[in-house]
Amino acid sequence: MTETSIPMAAPAALPPWSLDSADRALPPPELGDLVRAAATNWPDRPALHDGRGGLTFAELEGQARALAAWLSEQGVGRGDRVAILAEKCxxxxxxxxxxxxxxxxxxxxxxxxxxxxxxxxxxxxxPSAVIALDDREPSVADVRWVGRTQLDGILSRPAPDRPAVAKRPEDTAYIIFTSGSTGEPKGVEISVASLVAYFGNHNEVLRFTPESRVFSLSPFHFDVSIEDTLLPLSLGAFVYQFRGVHAGAIMRAILKRERITHVIAVSTLLTMITEDGRHVTRENFPCLQMVMTGAEVCDPGVINVWKTGLPEVRVINAYGPTEATIVCVTHEIERADAERMSSYPIGRPLRGVAARIVDDGAEVHEQGRAGELWIGGEQVMSGYFDQVEETARRVVEVDGVRYYRTGDMCSYDQDGNIVFHGRNDDEVKLAGRRIHLGEIRQIVLGSPGVERAAVALVPRNGHDVIALVVMAPDRSVVTDVEKRLVDLLPEYMRPALVAWSPELTVSSTGKTDENRLMRRLAEAAEGSTATHFALSPGGDVRPIDGDGDA
Structure with a gap:
């Protein structure tokens, strides 16, 4: 028999969010079989690397099977929750x-x-199990805790090829926790149906293929990690997990060395990669096809640098609360607008997504009139985990369509694109991470001796930072507050500027006059390297050290 007469097995069909029309006619795989086709078609192809080690598609699929078999042996099944203490790896x-x-x-x-x-x-x-990527002491008792040493043993076991457990469309696929206004983090539950819909809707914009090479910057407890890692892997693309120092030169060197085609970066990181713009050339980004930014407002000057330096590269501004499954609105910048002073639009909804702008209970259609953006359709979350009342407050139904009330103030521009203006509450974003200033405020107010507290973003040295003013008769209370914040909040949520005020400062309505307090603190901080300040009743602001000494 000649070589050409040997029958060749037909390649496995990729998921229907593939750009290949032949794949799109088929039903989606179970989530557990997300990379099964890629592992069948290209078992020895590198799937991902994190700078220390990598996996082929066969290794990725095999280790996932081994973990699933072990979890099943422990009685973990459909609907059970498995918590991962996530790291970038x-x-x-x-x-x-x-x-x-x-x-x-x-x-x-x-x-x-x-x-x-x-x-x-x-x-x-x-949870039915907690998996840590180190060997730390368990944080809780009476739960199955898997440390790194045990995990390595589990993943090295033989991997039985069993079909993934079928999940119903309404079953929960994942839960991502975000900062909450009540002081309790909110667990966003995304269903299987919403995630599958997102994959199809968004890849029409991303255009990942088996030849794509994706630069992943997102931490895994942030939902963008599904966009920049699991989605491309499902199509046979390569993903580089960046876990190094966030420095422009380092990131640019990896983008060039790894022949990256797709970059998805929150605005802060894209600004770092851009620096002064002179590095944004085809020589430094020889394979780049797409840059997507979002999660926070991006300086239009940064976007202009990419469209000017690499005009053939698609540059996309994206928007999406966690509650609407990662990304739900996008806008491709076709050409640089050197005269633009405001941010670029966030654009139009993805296929399958509905959007309406609402002001005083009525939908807004006219250009320039701002209202709250509501996102509806198949990507809307199931709800907040164990917070029924909060779900009812944020999810409403209109004409049979469920909408998530985003709290974001938006309007339409002359082209019908959605323009983002800001929040209607005290939720902010720093480096792409959602932070409810109310959560910080609640923790501070729960500290003994605190009478009032003000929390806000203030500008310092060209960047926004979280500032806190503690109003208490006793200055030593500030030290106790900071210890409490260290115990209860991740580092990115802790205030960078802290001030003590011995007297309450209230507005004409009797509320804490946060604007006045923060204006005084920001003015003092702008010309100082200090991080702690004291506000006098007479309006003076002086720097102090962390122990309260001037």
Whole structure:
């Protein structure tokens, strides 16, 4: 028999969010089989690397099967929650897919958050298992805890090829916790149907293919990690997990060396990669096809640099609350607008997504009139985990369509694109992370001796930072407050500027006059390297050290 007469097995069909029309006619795989086709077609192809180690598609699929088999042996099944103390590394997709293979719910938690906060989240979740990527002491008792040494042993076991447990469309796929206005983090539950719909809707914009090479910057407890890691892996693309220092020169060198085609970066990181703009050339980014930014407002000057330096590269501004499954609105910038002073639009809804702008209970259609953006359709979350009242407050139904009330103030421009203006509450974003200033305020107010507290973003040296003013008769209370914040909040949520005020400062309505307090603090901080200040009743602001000494 000649070589050409040997029958060749037909390649496995990729998921229907593939750009290949032949794949799009087929039903989606179970989430646990997300990379099964890629592992069948290209078993020895590198799937991902994190700078220390990597996995082929066969290794990724095999280790996920091994984890699923072990979890099943422990009685973990459909609907059970498995918490991961997430880190940026090549093993994370193995864990997510392994959890999905046995029908369970993937719950990535920030491994670096304070133990009391982690313990509180695990207490609410009541997970069937907790997997840590180190060998730390268990944070909670009476739960199956897997440390790194045990995990390595599990993943090295033989991997039985069993079909993934079938999940119903309404079953929860994953839970991502975000900062909450009440002081309690909110667990956003995304269903299987919403996630599958998102994959199809968004890849029409992203255009990942088996030849794509994706630069992943997102931490795994942030939902963008599904966009920049699990989605491209499902199509046979390569993903580089960046876990190094966030320095422009380092990131640019990796983008060039790894022949990256797709960059998805929150605005802060894209600004770091851009620096002064002179590095944005085809020589430095030889394979780049797409840059997507979002999660916070991006300086139009940064976007202009990319469209000017690499005009053939698609540059996309994206928007999406966690509650609407990662990304739901996008806008491609066709050409640089050197005269633009305001941010670029966030654009139009993805296919399958509905959007309406609402002001005083009525939908807004006219150009320039601002209202709250509501996102509806198949990507809207199931609800907040164990917070029924909060779900009812944020999710409403109009004409049979469920909408999430985003709290974001938006309007339409002359082209019908949605323009983002800001929040209608005290939720902010720093480096792409959602932070409810109310959560910080609640913790401060819960400290003995605190009468009032003001929390806000203030500008300092060209960047926004979180500032806190503690109003208390006793200055030593500030030290206790800071210790409490260290115990209960991850580092990115802790104030960078802290001030003490011995007297309450109120507005004409009797509320804490946060604007006045923060204006005084910002003016003092702008010309100082100090991080702690005292506000006098007469209006003076002086720097002090962390122990309260001038």
């Amino acid at each position: 090549a093993l994370m997709p193995v864990l997510a897919i392994g959890i999905w293979k046995c029908g369970a719910v993937y719950v990535p938690l920030d491994a670096a958050q304070p133990v009391p906060r982690l313990r509180s989240l695990l207490g609410r979740l009541q």
